[in-house]
Amino acid sequence: MYCPKCKSENTRVLDTRVAENGKLVKRKRECENCFHKFTTFERIEFPKFFVLKNNWKKEFYNRDKLEDSILKACNKRYIDLDRIEQMIIDLENSWASNKRAISSKRIWKDILEWLKKLDEVAYIRYASVYHNFINKNDFLEFISWTKDNKENVE
Numbered sequence: 001m002y003c004p005k006c007k008s009e010n011t012r013v014l015d016t017r018v019a020e021n022g023k024l025v026k027r028k029r030e031c032e033n034c035f036h037k038f039t040t041f042e043r044i045e046f047p048k049f050f051v052l053k054n055n056w057k058k059e060f061y062n063r064d065k066l067e068d069s070i071l072k073a074c075n076k077r078y079i080d081l082d083r084i085e086q087m088i089i090d091l092e093n094s095w096a097s098n099k100r101a102i103s104s105k106r107i108w109k110d111i112l113e114w115l116k117k118l119d120e121v122a123y124i125r126y127a128s129v130y131h132n133f134i135n136k137n138d139f140l141e142f143i144s145w146t147k148d149n150k151e152n153v154e
């Protein structure tokens with residue numbers, strides 16, 4: 001990072017602020033050469049890859065959309081948001097390492113697998129969105145089904 005005024009590379013950070021849930025970092029800097037003060041913004045870059053939808057359409061992976069659906073499933077459960085954030089980062093890395101587009105089903109399965117270990121209610125809620133559960137019986141069926149099929153979630 002160099003000074004926009006004198007181009008010196010010797011700048012120091014005066015203040016660091018985090019915004020947008022940690023996605024944006026704002027730094028106040030000062031040039032050690034000419035004492036010019038300026039602000040820089042750092043935005044986290046998410047891994048870029050395609051998601052293959054159920055209708056065979058491809059779209060760019062969207063972290064906000066995924067995060068939103070997970071947070072909805074975790075609503076009012078006592079789940080540490082940092083753990084969710086870390087889970088998403090870990091999974092994104094594994095999805096992005098795949099050379100081809102990743103299927104939305106695989107994403108859903110990975111999240112589900114993880115939620116299952118974390119919180120049963122969030123797990124069932126997340127499953128319900130994908131399977132379009134419409135009534136209580138759908139939930140009950142799914143719950144009894146998962147009890148019988150502990151190993152594989154389909």
Ligand SMILES: [Zn+2]
Nearest residue numbers: 003006031034
């Ligand atoms: Zn300067």
